[in-house]
Amino acid sequence: MSTPPPATDPSAPQTLATATLPRRVRRVLEHLLNTASDELERHLTAMLAEFEQQLFRLADHARNPGVESTHLQTLRTLRLNRSDLVPRFMVGLEASLAALGRGPAQVAGTAGADTAAGTFHHLRLVDDAELDEDAVLRDIAVRQESRASLTLHLLSQRFGVLAGTPAFDAERIPLGPQSLCRILREAAQSLQVTLEARLLLYRIFERRVMAHYPQMLDMLNASVAAEGILPSLTYVPIRVRPSPQSQAEAAAEAAVPGARPRRPPRRGARRGGAQGEAQRTHTAWLGEADAETAGMDERAAYELLQQLLSGRRELIGKLRPDKRRAPREQLDTAEVVDALGRMQGTMSPSGPRNLLDIKQALLAQVRQQRGRGSSFSREDSDTFELLGMLYGQIEREVRSDTPAVGLLRRLQLPLLRVALQDRAFFVQAQHPARQLLNAVAESGARWLDEDDLDPQLLAPLQQAVKHVVEHFDDDPAVFEASNRELQTQLHTLARKAEMAERRHVEAARGKEKLEIAKREAADTIAELVGEQPLPKFVRALLNQAWADVLTLTLLRQGADSAEWRQQLDATRRIVATCGRKTGPADPGLANHIEAALAQVGYHTEEAAAIARRLTSALDEDEDDPASRTELTMKLKARARLGQDTASRHKPAPAPRNAAEQAHYDQLRVMPYGTWIEFVTNQQGDVVRRRLSWYSPITDNALFVNQRGHRVGEQSLDSVARMLARGQARIVTAERGRLVDRAWQATLHALRSFAGHGDKDGPGEGTEATP
Structure with a gap:
């Protein structure tokens, strides 16, 4: 009696070894798996390293202790589980290839069957988090399908031959962008991080892994063709051949880093990523070389310049009187260079x-x-x-x-x-x-x-x-x-300028943390007081003197500390004591208030006077008006914790119009280090200032000059209004360096002579549009 084969777990991922595949198909798929695994494993490892760095950076730049704690916890969880992601991804990769062993009918009908089953037997409410993940991953897949549409089409034809089916569509093709995104989503569950962290991971996946996807597709196609699967398959779509003029113009403009392409955007293209490289902002310091270099056809670019110069000569020739001259001997370039060398010496x-x-x-x-x-x-x-x-x-x-x-x-x-x-x-x-x-x-x-x-x-x-x-x-x-x-x-x-800039940024971040703590302290007092009928003077003391105590406690110990809980308890006791009409004073609470006020700089007499009023149940008419007036004058003359004179009374900004709001939204996501040109007079002279740091919470923006020295702080609101009025311009990479600006102006002048000038003119690209 033969022993039956061991039962397999139907929920376990299928492997190529257990899949029902012809020998030749299995061999081809194993080669594909090895090729893809070698490529993806290296890039996935780099992705995880950058993910860890990004989490650490987010924690370091957190705007309050709670957010910092969340990022640090995510970082600790990642370090515990990061070793699980790449193996899980590779298991999913092999399972997607092994799915070809289900048979032609099953492979062709898998998506439809799953959809039907989900429609009729697995109805459920979908969480917004799942929708966010689906949308992000779908966008990544669509962008990659657009980038590598030709090679992906060839691979889908070859997979169709391996599976004995028609060519696979983009959703079902193994090793396709959608398949890789689904595998990543399942593998990312092993990290046990939050949705926000997973979305960050997906963005890094697109930048570090999928950036190499077209090259990997070429390798996969070559591997399958080498096995004799449609080795002569080629596909060349019918395209409108661009004119040599347009090709050369695009190549010449590539000489400017970050230059905007002249061709119009593709119909139906997504606007979300339209800015990308075309609107990359200028962040380099004075004279520094741009780190990114656009690829170009140098020969075509120089041919364009010759054509433009020829058009300029023809136009000038028409304007000059016809003077026929005998042909002259032309100098060789070597002769010209030698003559210039002798001239340089003299x-x-x-x-x-x-x-x-x-x-x-x-x-x-x-x-x-x-x-x-x-x-x-x-x-x-x-x-x-x-x-x-x-x-x-x-x-x-x-x-x-x-x-x-x-x-x-x-x-x-x-x-x-x-x-x-x-x-x-x-x-x-x-x-x-x-x-x-x-x-x-x-x-x-x-x-x-x-x-x-x-x-x-x-x-x-x-x-x-x-x-x-x-x-x-x-x-x-x-x-x-x-x-x-x-x-x-x-x-x-x-680097010297960056060090100076960093000191100013740290100071600005400290001011922001102080402002956040002040707001949280004020909210806490408002919540604990509620509708309690407290005397007006007691409310004033709570909102000023005691609010400084809560603010300092938040800054030093944080919201999760025992000291903060102790101050919360003291605040509740103050509200309870001052809210009742009668009752003895609490000497222990008074001593605690005095000690706390002394830590924020109150003198002993002032602290004792404030403590007496915050621990008594006196009505307004029972309190001594003279002593209350004297204490009020002292409090008014005293500067609040972290408050300067200029920031005491900030009027609320007027409502922004559509253009101002668009610039405001743009500024709130602007990369740190972006240069902005501000108009300084009616003659149009400008000065460049570096947006070193800004706070979406307090709306403050820090600007430094080319040496990293602080030149002032403005609100994002005021900068947005200046951008809308044309009194400021965001400097883009294509016009960041002076030579690039001059080169763009030269090209524009040449096109004007040749009769096909730009609509945008020489000022094109000065400002990054929202």
């Missing part, structure tokens, strides 16, 4: 006035040497024109009374030699020569105030320019070395 220390002077002097020098006139090649002439226009735009952004003017003039010849030999100077945002040019220009930017520039920056700038002028001999390493040394100095100054 140039005055202050440098040439402008690039037109350099061009005319060079042609005159060649004419004198050869006895006849020569001309530049079209490419070299384009380089002269482009660099001249760029310098012209930079000069508009630089104050004429700053050392930067002289430094920029000295850099003209070396930059011209670089641009003639390396066209990437115009289209690479991270080009060393372009970064050096930006750092020098920003040291004299018009948005700087008199005290914004650190005096220690001038010497490194002068040294960097001097090194380039004296040592550059067509070797790009000279620019790289100078820029690297300068960036090191800028990084040091930026």
Whole structure:
């Protein structure tokens, strides 16, 4: 008698080993599982590490002890259970692949059967938390399906062959975005964290794991094709071929970090994530290189510039009288560069006035040497024109009374030699020569105030320019070395500014914690007093003197401490004592009140007088008016705990209109460190201020200058109104650096000459729209 096979738990996840699969299908799925597991495990581990860092940061920046305690508890729970998530995820991954062994009919009808069963036999109310999770994960899946639609379609066809069914749709395809999101949701239950923490985890999952999903799909398709499953399958959708002009324009604008794409948004695209990179705010310090570099086609970008310059030449040619000249001999680029090198050695220390002077002097020098006139090649002439226009735009952004003017003039010849030999100077945002040019220009930017520039920056700038002028001999390493040394100095100054900024932020956070404690103390007194018929003077003492005691207790010990519970009990006894008409005073309570008031700075006599009134049942007419008046005058002259004169009476802000409310909502989610330009006069001059920190609770916003020094605090409400009136502008990444602003203006001017200028104009992107 044979032994029956062991019973299996029907609720246990199915594995490839136990699934009913043909041998070849099982082998292909095992290869897919190994490929996906290797990729996902590495990114999931990084996701958990960032999740832990985010929780710690949230706890560190918590606005009250209760929220901080919640985040710390979540962090402790995560550290206990984080080792369970990746194995659970891998089990779910294998189960999704093993589901192909259910047979064609079952695979095709699983979703419909489950839906039908849930409709008729499992009716229940759905919690809002489940809806939140479903919405977040669905959005993640939809975005990834949109990003990798082509490769996902190919994989669905191949899975259809493996399962013996038509191609899988997006909801049912194993290893698809929706499948991975469902697996993550089930695996995240093992962490035993709150819904808020899980939603944070899902956002990190999209950023750290799903960002690599298209590359993983390519690997999966290649793995299946290598096993002979539709190896020749390709799919090329019919698309409207963009014109070379539009391709080149997009590539040229990619030279600006964070530049907004020129093409309109896709029809039906979700607006929730539309800002994303296109509206990334500028947070870098003065002269610092942008950490993010957009990919670009440098050749297409430079071809665009040539086309725009050609249109400019044609327009200028039509405006000039027709003067036919005999063709002149063209100079080779090498000859031009050599001549510029000789000119650089004989140039005055202050440098040439402008690039037109350099061009005319060079042609005159060649004419004198050869006895006849020569001309530049079209490419070299384009380089002269482009660099001249760029310098012209930079000069508009630089104050004429700053050392930067002289430094920029000295850099003209070396930059011209670089641009003639390396066209990437115009289209690479991270080009060393372009970064050096930006750092020098920003040291004299018009948005700087008199005290914004650190005096220690001038010497490194002068040294960097001097090194380039004296040592550059067509070797790009000279620019790289100078820029690297300068960036090191800028990084040091930026860290110094950040340290100064951090001290001001910590002070602002301390003020916020004090304000939160004051509000909680006032709410506590109001709740305990309720409708008790207390004398007006007693109410005034409770709301002022005793409120300071409760505030200090909250700040020092917190709401969960024994000291806070003791003060709550004392408050109840005060209300009970002063609420009854007759009864003896409580000497123990009076001593406690005196000691508590002494801790917040009350003198012994004042504390004793306040304690007597808070522990007696005297009516208003029974109290001594003279002593009460004297005590009232002392309290009025006394500053409250943590209160300055300016903040005693803040009028309620007027209602905001639609534009002001939109800017206000935008500010409340603005990244810390965003730069905002404020208009300072009727001439339109602006000054940049860094939004270092703000409190959604107190509405206060802290601003510092380029050196990290505090320049003032404003309310988010007032900043929102200034944004709505055009008196302030949020600086976006595409126009954060001075060279990028000048480059955008140069492109706009060229498009205007070519007859297809931008609708937005050179000011496009100055403000991040809500």
